[in-house]
Amino acid sequence: MKILSVQSSVAYGHVGNSAAVFPLQRLGHDVWPVLTVHFSNHTGYGAWRGPLLAPDDVREVIAGIEDRGVLGEADAVLSGYQGDPAVGGVILDTVARVKALNPDAVYCCDPVMGDVGRGMFVRPGIPEFMRDTVLPAADVLTPNHFELDFLAGRTTRTLEEVLEAVDAVRARGPRDVLVTSVLHDGVADGSLDVVAVSDAGAWAVTTPLLPISPNGCGDVTAALYLAHLTATGSAEVALARTTSSVFAILEATIAAGTREIQLVAAQEAIASPPETFVPRRLR
Template sequence: MRFLSIQSHVAYGHVGNSAAVFPLQRIGHEVWPVLTVNFSNHTGYGEWGGPLIPADDVRAVVSGIEDRGVLPTVDGVLSGYLGGEEIVDVVVDAVARVKAANPEATYTCDPVMGNATSGCFVADAIPPLIREKVIPHADIITPNQFELGYMTHTEPEDLESTLASADAARDLGPRTVLVTSVLRPDREAQPDGGETIEMLAVDDESAWIVATPRLPIKANGSGDVTSALFTAHYRETGSAATALERTASSVFDLLQATLDSGERELRLVQAQDAFAQPRMQFSARQVR
């Protein structure tokens, strides 16, 4: 498959396109990265160098790709962090162009707004823009549990309320919702009593949940990898359960490799076999 990925780029580390492109390539897909920023490193360090790419320049890159006559071959569009209204408009326009050229293409939006630990960390104008201008055009969205509640004005906590929040998100337009970083009080513990963390996938056919051990690590860019892999596996297999199991397997092994390394940045290259040949060590459970 071929993906047009409109996201940030960093030279050092792995977030945005620097996280999403290589795993997709490693499992055999073509990716055309369109950069929205070109930073030295992700902003979590507090200091960084490099430019924001002006919206007109981002649009020009998309137009240049369109001029090659290849948009009919695009299977999916991906987007992650959106820095402002002008970039929002560029992404929405790019999705419209791709879908006009190939009505079977899908758009996956990772609605980056914040997390349960930090709260909302984007400008106040961003969540309404995502909810009102972007989400209605998406086929797949991949919010974490906090973002799911924030954009649907709900409080996903236990399984029932998280499913209801996912359905509220689907009412906004997308047919498939992948909820990451699900920490519900009624989740199952590991056999040894250790904590788990879950992902929930909901589409028109069913809903599935998968639990993995919760590792003591905060890894920037892991959500970008998750969104990319789930999209590719879901498009390839048509099965939310299979996509969920493959994605959970690969991302867990990536995070474990990163934790074992003692490094701050994802060990994306070192863990590449986890993308190409996921161990499938976790089973999804149907919850609807």
Template sequence: MKILSIQSAVAYGHVGNSAAVFPLQRIGVDVVPVYTVNFSNHTGYGAWRGPMIDPSDVREVITGIRERGIMPQIDAVLSGYQGGEGIADVIIDAVAQLKAENPDAVYACDPVMGNAKSGCFVAPAIPDLLRDRVVPVADIITPNQFELGYLTGTEPADLESTLASVDAAMAMGPSTVLVTSVERPDRDEGTIEMLAVDGKGAWLVTTPHLPMKANGSGDVTAALFTAHYVGTGDAKLALERTVSSVFDLLQTTLDADDRELRLIEAQERYANPRMQFAARQVR
């Protein structure tokens, strides 16, 4: 499998492509990374250095890749944090070019905007751009519960309302939705959930809620789910593999008392997930 991953990059820490590429490689995916920013560290520190890459330069890199004749080999495009609003057009055009050369390829969009605790942390134009232009051309989206609500203009809370929000998102274009950080009011105390929905059904998986904040964990989640789903076509299996790997990555990071993901130390859990969490069908 080959994935074109258009995301941010940081020198220190693991977010964007700096979080997604290695886990994908560890499960056997050939990754073609294209960078949208080249920062010293993620923006969660409140200070960083380095450039936001001009959209015309990102487009040039993708054009050069296309000129090498590899587009027909690419199975999926993956995108995450969009530093500036001009990147959206570059991604949309890349997806169109890819599908013209490989109609079976899919586009997986992680519509990064923010979360319920922090609110939106992207440029003001980005959420509407994602909702109105990017998500409609995506095949797979991987929002958290907060982002799902923004995209659809709904308030997902319990399972029923979250599924209704997913249906609204799928009506916009995507055929598969992974909802991360699902926090139903009636869930068991000390747990958090993840929900995967496609045309075959909906599956929910529950894990312990680890007491930590880990920048980049959503990027790893989106990457692994995309690869597992594209490779198997099985949303339940892709969900279980992804959750198993990401939980062990977070547990490894928590045990190390580290702010940055222990991406390298947890690598065996990407290649050989323990499958310790079973998803249940909820629709």
């Protein structure tokens, strides 16, 4: 599979394309990374250096790919954090061009906006842009629980309510939705659910709540889910493989005693996902 991934990049650590590209390549996919920023490190450190690329610069890079006559070879477009609605507009224009050239191509959007305990951490206007403009264009959507509630315009606490919110989101565009970090009755009780919903049904995996929350896990999750979903056509299988690989990455990160996710150390669990979790059917 050939994947056009339009995301941020860091020299040190793993977020954005620096988190998504290696796992996708380890699974045997060809990735075309287009950078929206090129920072020294992720912003979680509180200080960083490097440029934020202008929307026109991002557009120029993609136009150069199109000049090679290969844009229609892309099987998927992947996007994550969108720091500026203008960059989001470039991404949506790109999705439209790719799909015009290859109607079978899919767009996977990780709608990065905020999280429980932190609230919204993106610029004003981005959440509404995600909800009103980006969501209807996506084929695959990978929000966390907090982001799902915003996109669906409701507060969910039970799995039944989460599924109702997913249904509301799917009615507006994306056929496949993966919801991460689903709290049980709104409380972190030592475990989290990850929920996958497609036309074929809905499944959940319950994972232990590990004592770390490193940057970049959502970026890896979106990339792996897109890869496994596209390769197998099964949300159930993609859920099992993705959660098992990400859990192994987190375990390796804890063992290393670092705040940066250990993609290289856990690469075998990425290439050959262990059978750690078995999804249970919700409907």
